[in-house]
Amino acid sequence: MTRRARALPLAIAAGAVLLPVLLPHPFVLTIATQAAIWALLAASWDLLSGYTGQISFGHAGFFALGAYAAAAATKHADVSPWLGLLVGATIAAVVGLLTGFPALRLRGHYLALVTLGLAEIIRLVAQNWMALTGGPFGIHDFRSFPGLPAAALAYRQAMYGVVVAIVAASIAVMYLLCERTDAGKAFRAIREDEVLAQTLGINTTRYKLLAFAVSSGFAGLAGGLYAYYVQLVSPSVASAATTSLVIGMAVFGGLGTLWGPVLGALLLYGLYEGLRFVGVVYNLVAVGLVIMVFVIYFPRGLAGIGRSA
Amino acid sequence: MLELEGVRSGYGKLEILQSASLRVPDGAIIGIIGPNGAGKSTLLKTAFGYLPPFAGRIVLDGLPIAGRRPDEIMRLGVGYLAQAGGLFAEMTVHDNLVLGGYTVSRADKRHAIDHVYTRFPLFRDRRRQPAGALSGGEQRLLAIARALIVRPRLLLLDEPSAALAPRFIDEVYATLVALNREGIALLIVEQNVEAILAVAHRVFVLDLGQNAFDGTPAELRASDSIRRLYLGEDAA
Amino acid sequence: MLESLLEFLIQGVVLGGLYALFAVGLSLIFGVLDVINVAHGEFFAIGGYLAFAAVVLLHLPGAMGILGAAVGTFLLGLCVYPLLIAPLKRRLGGRPQGPLYLVLTLGLSTFLQSSLLAIAGGDYLRVPPQVSGILDLGVTAVSFQRLLVLGVAALLLTALFAFLRFHPEGLAVRAVSQNPDAAQAMGINLPRVFAFTLALGVALAGVGGALMAPLFNVYPAVGFPLTIKAFAITILGGMGNPAGALVASFVISIAESLSVMVIPSQWQNLIAFAVMIVMLLIRPRGLFGRAVSR
Numbered sequence: 001m002t003r004r005a006r007a008l009p010l011a012i013a014a015g016a017v018l019l020p021v022l023l024p025h026p027f028v029l030t031i032a033t034q035a036a037i038w039a040l041l042a043a044s045w046d047l048l049s050g051y052t053g054q055i056s057f058g059h060a061g062f063f064a065l066g067a068y069a070a071a072a073a074t075k076h077a078d079v080s081p082w083l084g085l086l087v088g089a090t091i092a093a094v095v096g097l098l099t100g101f102p103a104l105r106l107r108g109h110y111l112a113l114v115t116l117g118l119a120e121i122i123r124l125v126a127q128n129w130m131a132l133t134g135g136p137f138g139i140h141d142f143r144s145f146p147g148l149p150a151a152a153l154a155y156r157q158a159m160y161g162v163v164v165a166i167v168a169a170s171i172a173v174m175y176l177l178c179e180r181t182d183a184g185k186a187f188r189a190i191r192e193d194e195v196l197a198q199t200l201g202i203n204t205t206r207y208k209l210l211a212f213a214v215s216s217g218f219a220g221l222a223g224g225l226y227a228y229y230v231q232l233v234s235p236s237v238a239s240a241a242t243t244s245l246v247i248g249m250a251v252f253g254g255l256g257t258l259w260g261p262v263l264g265a266l267l268l269y270g271l272y273e274g275l276r277f278v279g280v281v282y283n284l285v286a287v288g289l290v291i292m293v294f295v296i297y298f299p300r301g302l303a304g305i306g307r308s309a
Numbered sequence: 310m311l312e313l314e315g316v317r318s319g320y321g322k323l324e325i326l327q328s329a330s331l332r333v334p335d336g337a338i339i340g341i342i343g344p345n346g347a348g349k350s351t352l353l354k355t356a357f358g359y360l361p362p363f364a365g366r367i368v369l370d371g372l373p374i375a376g377r378r379p380d381e382i383m384r385l386g387v388g389y390l391a392q393a394g395g396l397f398a399e400m401t402v403h404d405n406l407v408l409g410g411y412t413v414s415r416a417d418k419r420h421a422i423d424h425v426y427t428r429f430p431l432f433r434d435r436r437r438q439p440a441g442a443l444s445g446g447e448q449r450l451l452a453i454a455r456a457l458i459v460r461p462r463l464l465l466l467d468e469p470s471a472a473l474a475p476r477f478i479d480e481v482y483a484t485l486v487a488l489n490r491e492g493i494a495l496l497i498v499e500q501n502v503e504a505i506l507a508v509a510h511r512v513f514v515l516d517l518g519q520n521a522f523d524g525t526p527a528e529l530r531a532s533d534s535i536r537r538l539y540l541g542e543d544a545a
Numbered sequence: 546m547l548e549s550l551l552e553f554l555i556q557g558v559v560l561g562g563l564y565a566l567f568a569v570g571l572s573l574i575f576g577v578l579d580v581i582n583v584a585h586g587e588f589f590a591i592g593g594y595l596a597f598a599a600v601v602l603l604h605l606p607g608a609m610g611i612l613g614a615a616v617g618t619f620l621l622g623l624c625v626y627p628l629l630i631a632p633l634k635r636r637l638g639g640r641p642q643g644p645l646y647l648v649l650t651l652g653l654s655t656f657l658q659s660s661l662l663a664i665a666g667g668d669y670l671r672v673p674p675q676v677s678g679i680l681d682l683g684v685t686a687v688s689f690q691r692l693l694v695l696g697v698a699a700l701l702l703t704a705l706f707a708f709l710r711f712h713p714e715g716l717a718v719r720a721v722s723q724n725p726d727a728a729q730a731m732g733i734n735l736p737r738v739f740a741f742t743l744a745l746g747v748a749l750a751g752v753g754g755a756l757m758a759p760l761f762n763v764y765p766a767v768g769f770p771l772t773i774k775a776f777a778i779t780i781l782g783g784m785g786n787p788a789g790a791l792v793a794s795f796v797i798s799i800a801e802s803l804s805v806m807v808i809p810s811q812w813q814n815l816i817a818f819a820v821m822i823v824m825l826l827i828r829p830r831g832l833f834g835r836a837v838s839r
Contacts, residue, residue, distance in 0.1 A: 055644035057651075102826045109581050112647050113776050114825045117818040120773050124818075128811045240769060244655045247648055282663050288656025295649045296633045359726065379729035389730045397723050408720050411713065412732035459732070 012263060019160075027277075029156040033163050033229060035269040040167040041222040042249040042261035043174055048215035050255035051178050053191030054103060054208065058115030059219050059246055061122040062092040064238035066220025067227040068126060068133055074228075075142035082145070085166070085224040092220020093213045100212030104205055116243075123238035138234030145228055163225055170218050175258050177214065187211055191256070241284070245272070248291040254303025263302055310335045310494055311356065311387075311463060316365030316375075318348075318355040324363065325351045327518035333463065338485075338495045340505035343515035349498040350392065352515065353465050356496070357389045358382045369463075384412055388456035392467040395452045398441030402432050402451060405440050409455035421458040429454055446477030453484060463494045470501040478504055506530070549806060552685035557802030559687055561795035562695035566753040567771055568778040568790040569702060570746030576722040576785030577742040580630060583650040585775060586768025587657035588618045588747035592754025593763035594661065597670050607675030611697070611755045618751025622744035629653060630743075631736060654769070661765035672758035694756045701749060702791060709787070718742055722785065774814070777821035783834020793832065 019032050041063055049055045066088035073079040073087045099118060103111050126133045133139065148158045178184040186207040189197040198204050227233050236242075245268070253264025268287065275283040294301055311333040319325040326348040333339045341349045354360045356367055358379040367375040374382055379389065389395075397405050406425060410418035426433035432451060435443065440451060449469060456464060469485065470478045478501065486508055489495055499505035505512065506526040514522040514535065522535050529535055567585065574582050595617040596610035605613075633649055674690040709715040720728040721738045729735055754768065761767050778797050782789030797820065801813045824831060 049644075055647070057647070102822075106825060106829065108644055109647050110780075110825055110829050112644050113581070113780065114822060116773065117777065117821045117825075121815060121818050121822075124812075124815055240773075241655075244651055247651060248655070251648060282659070284659035285656055285663055288652050288654070288659060291652025292629060292649060292656060295645060295652060296629070296636065299636070299645075357730075359729075378735070379726075380732045380734050383730060383732045391726065391730070394724065395727050395730070397720055397727060399723055400719070404716065407713075408716060408728075408731045408733075411717060456730075 012259075012266065024153060024157060026153060026156055029160050031270060031273045033156075033160045034226075034273070035266045036160075036164050036167045037222050037225050037229065038245070038249065038269045039262040039265040040170055040225070041219055042246050042253070042265040043171050043258055044215045044218035044222065045246050046250050046255060046258055046261040047174050047178060047187075047218070048211050050250060050257070050261070051184070051191060052187040052208065052211040053194075054211060055108075055112050056115040056215070057112040057243055057247075058099075058117075058119030058122075059216075060238045060240065060242035061115070061119030062096055062216040062219035063223040063226070063242060064119075064122055064126060064233075064235075065095055065216075066092040066223025067233045067237050068139065068223075069220070070224035071139040071142050071227040071233045072132070075139055080146065081143065081228050084228070085221060088224030088227070089217045089221040092223065093217030096216020096219075097209055097213040099216070100209040103212065104208060116240075119238055119240075119243065123235055126235040126238055133235070136235060138232060139227075140232045142227075142231065144231055159229060163229060166221070166225060170221060171258070171262060174214070174218060178258055183207060183210060188256075244291070245269075245287060248287045250301075251294045252290050252301055254301030255299075257301075257303040260301050260303035267302075310337075310370055311496065312366070312368045313352070313356060314366040314368075316352065316355055316367060317363040318351055318360050318365075319363065320351075320360070325518055326355065328365070328520075329515060329518070330365075330520055331513045331523070333494055333496050334510075335462075336489070336492055336494050337510045338489050338497065338508055340509035340512040341496070341498045341515055342500075342502055342505060342512060343521065347515040348518040349515050350467050353389075353467050353496070353498050357387065357465055383459075386460075386462040388459070388461035388464045390449075390452050390456060390464065390466045390469065392471055396440040396448055396455075399439055401437050402440050402443070403436040405451060406432075406436075406455055406458060409458035413459055418458065421460075425454045425458065444477075446473050446480065449473060449477065449481055450484065453481070453488075457488070461493060463496065464488070466495065466497045468498055468500055470499065470504050482508060550803070553802040553805060554799060555682065555685050555687060557799035558795065559691045559695050560802060561798035562698035563753055563757060564771075564775070564778055564794035564798050565702060565791050566694075566698045566749050568775045568782070568794045569705070569787045570749035571772075571775050572779045572782065572785060572790035573705075573787045574743050574746040575779065576787065577718060578626070578630065578739050580646040580650065580743075581776070581784075582743070582746070583647060583772065584625075584654035584657055585747060585750050586770075586772030587654055587661070588622065589750040589754035589757075589768035589771060590658070590661060590763070590765055591621065592618050592751030593672070593758040593761070593767060594665060594670075594754075595751070596755035596758045597672050597763050600672055601670070607673070610672070610758075611675065611752060614751045614755035615748050618754075619744045619748035622747035622751075623740050625653070625747075626736065626740040626743050630739070654772075658765045658769065665765070667764060670758075670763040672763060674759035675756070690756075690759055694753070694760075697752065697756055701752065705745075705749075706788070770814070774817045777817040779831075780821045780824050780829075781831050783831030786831070786833045789831060789833035 041059065045056065045059045069091040070084035070088035074081055074084045079087060099115065102114060106114060127136055145162055149155055178187060186202050189202055190204050190207060194204055223237065226237070249264040249268045250261040252268050253262065254260025268290065271286060272283045275286065298304065314330045316329045317324065317326055329348065329352050331339065341352065343349055351360065355362050358377050358381065361376050365375065366373065369385055369387065397408065406422045407418065410421055429450060431447065432454065440448065443451060469481050473481065482504055485495060497505055506529065509526055511523065511525055512529055513520060567589065571582060571585050574580060592614035595614040599605045599610040599613040600607055629649060630646065633646065676689040676693050678689045679686050680689060680692060709719055717728065717733045718738055720731065720733060721735060725735060778793045779790050781797065782793030797817050801816050804813055804816055
């Protein structure tokens with residue numbers, strides 16, 4: 001990336017780090033923390049769908065898997081939340097890897113539909129399997145990260161710090177994977193022309209499965225973070241609204257750039273919550289509009305503005 | 310009748326045709342030949358509206374048609390025969406003909422289809438069969454017959470001899486010549502140089518997206534360089 | 546045992562009418578435009594709201610509610626192709642990019658659903674049944690309202706298939722779905738066929754919404770679960786094959802209904818998705834679809 005292009009994401013990163021210091025208002029911290037979680041989810045989606053071109057309509061499912069696995073582990077098996085995050089991410093990654101196998105043979109909208117069906121199955125299981133998931137009421141009453149200060153504002157600041165640190169580290173890992181390794185080159189080759197990639201000797205199977213596993217794993221991690229932050233996991237985390245928001249964020253920010261969806265998530269979530277705060281119920285309307293307008297007219301999203309098409 | 314001037318065209322950002330010009334006088338047979346990738350098919354598709362031109366003029370009987378949709382150009386009296394897959398393979402022979410008459414009245418349609426069945430009895434016999442069940446040559450003739458239902462004044466043909474056995478090539482070209490005698494102008498893109506040189510009034514040679522040469526078949530055969538480059542060493 | 550079987554069978558058939566109204570329109574839209582309409586369920590919801598507006602707000606008879614829903618969703622559907630799909634098509638050129646159209650219709654779905662929420666609120670609106678009373682068949686009882694759904698579905702779908710089979714414009718629609726380039730060469734106006742087909746498809750869902758309003762109540766998200774299930778049904782029947790979607794609708798509805806005999810009822814909805822995933826794995830083209838190459 002050019003120096004100018006690099007300035008924006010760095011500015012955002014700096015802003016993220018400084019926020020709890022500059023604006024220690026509980027509401028700001030709440031929005032910022034959740035925005036960070038969405039940023040991780042959006043980035044994970046972009047790795048699979050934007051970079052590798054395997055458009056997934058079911059990331060809400062992996063998110064939910066991570067959230068439920070983490071919450072259940074801590075509540076029923078008294079697993080430490082730090083470990084719980086790992087549990088959530090791993091389970092999501094495994095399911096993602098398994099999803100990758102049938103995806104090898106499917107393209108385009110068929111792949112999108114299979115992932116959508118999977119997410120819907122996960123949601124139905126979450127809603128109906130009372131014993132495991134608490135049914136419509138979900139899982140609650142589980143502890144969050146140990147060692148955080150007890151005072152309300154300090155707790156929020158510390159939680160924000162934890163979440164942002166984990167999110168930033170995760171995004172950095174994904175970024176390195178996509179931009180600095182052969183795997184990243186393979187991802188992009190697969191997106192551009194899979195048949196050509198195969199003839200060039202790229203093991204498309206291996207890299208597709210890798211993309212699925214990494215993407216879903218980080219989505220599950222985001223789910224775990226969500227679980228420990230909100231301390232309630234209900235079936236709605238696996239809803240289509242989640243998928244819709246994530247896709248909207250990625251399209252808004254710019255597919256296939258990783259930092260684009262992160263920016264898109266921060267801005268769109270800020271807009272979404274900000275409008276709600278003002279009392280307007282049109283927040284999701286705006287998301288829908290953004291998706292449509294950007295898909296048609298600004299395919300490269302914010303990342304593409306200022307750059308030639 | 311049809312005039313293309315300085316046409317630039319291609320797919321998306323890929324420019325295939327740099328600058329092509331040609332004229333099809335009323336009632337003439339005009340051929341387009343040239344090496345693969347020269348832009349011959351692209352030119353035909355651009356003329357018929359499948360591809361919007363990036364630049365240049367396309368004029369039909371004095372009416373500018375550049376950028377119009379294929380169905381609009383068709384209604385001006387132009388027919389288009391694709392190189393492959395121009396028929397509705399899953400539909401019956403009869404339905405294909407009915408679709409050929411989409412733009413004309415019911416009575417005209419019935420009359421025209423009866424005329425086709427008279428001229429080509431094989432289609433009457435097999436009218437309930439799916440068009441895809443016909444042989445390659447029969448499908449080519451069906452496509453031509455279908456295009457005639459609306460009585461076009463100009464037919465654009467993209468490699469009418471492609472993948473056909475020599476016997477069928479003769480039959481297709483005999484039909485085309487007969488149509489031309491009835492007054493229909495033909496613009497034919499061909500890979501089979503001999504077939505087109507035998508019937509064309511004038512031939513345009515396209516290379517690398519541009520005009521390379523144009524003249525009567527005799528002029529083409531007479532020119533040594535053209536002969537060697539485009540007609541093959543041993544072309545008579 | 547046989548009585549139970551018969552009872553569930555009948556209930557399944559009745560449910561199949563609704564599924565068919567939904568899935569056939571969805572499949573038709575895919576077959577002709579090559580677009581999967583994620584927003585299909587929102588037209589179902591809009592149909593319900595139009596019926597509510599006609600019957601409860603304007604005090605018109607029930608039949609007007611159904612008619613209003615049909616006309617309203619048809620007109621709204623006419624806007625979708627020129628405003629949304631055509632511009633995307635123009636930008637993409639000829640390159641097939643199925644998932645992007647999916648994203649577009651997902652955006653439309655979000656927009657419509659949340660617009661309904663903004664305009665009408667989230668309350669469950671009640672609509673009186675167009676017909677009341679229950680038919681007692683001995684083994685089971687079916688409300689006349691549900692029979693109306695089945696009846697109207699049968700009527701509309703018969704008309705649709707007759708149109709596609711016999712009417713010259715129906716032939717044109719089939720031509721576009723099989724070979725759009727050749728269809729244009731025949732003088733068929735593609736944008737007009739696209740817009741019309743999409744409107745027709747969503748109008749079927751709109752009528753379904755008006756008919757089901759007394760049974761489901763009317764709220765913004767009422768159509769979405771049906772949409773996802775309809776994806777499963779159209780995959781089973783073969784994407785792009787309306788007749789296949791018709792058959793698959795009843796296969797799924799009867800399977801769901803009969804399944805209650807062996808699994809707890811709340812797991813009914815899983816059947817459709819399980820079937821979809823299995824189909825996508827072993828035979829993506831569905832029971833009756835064309836071979837899937839890409």
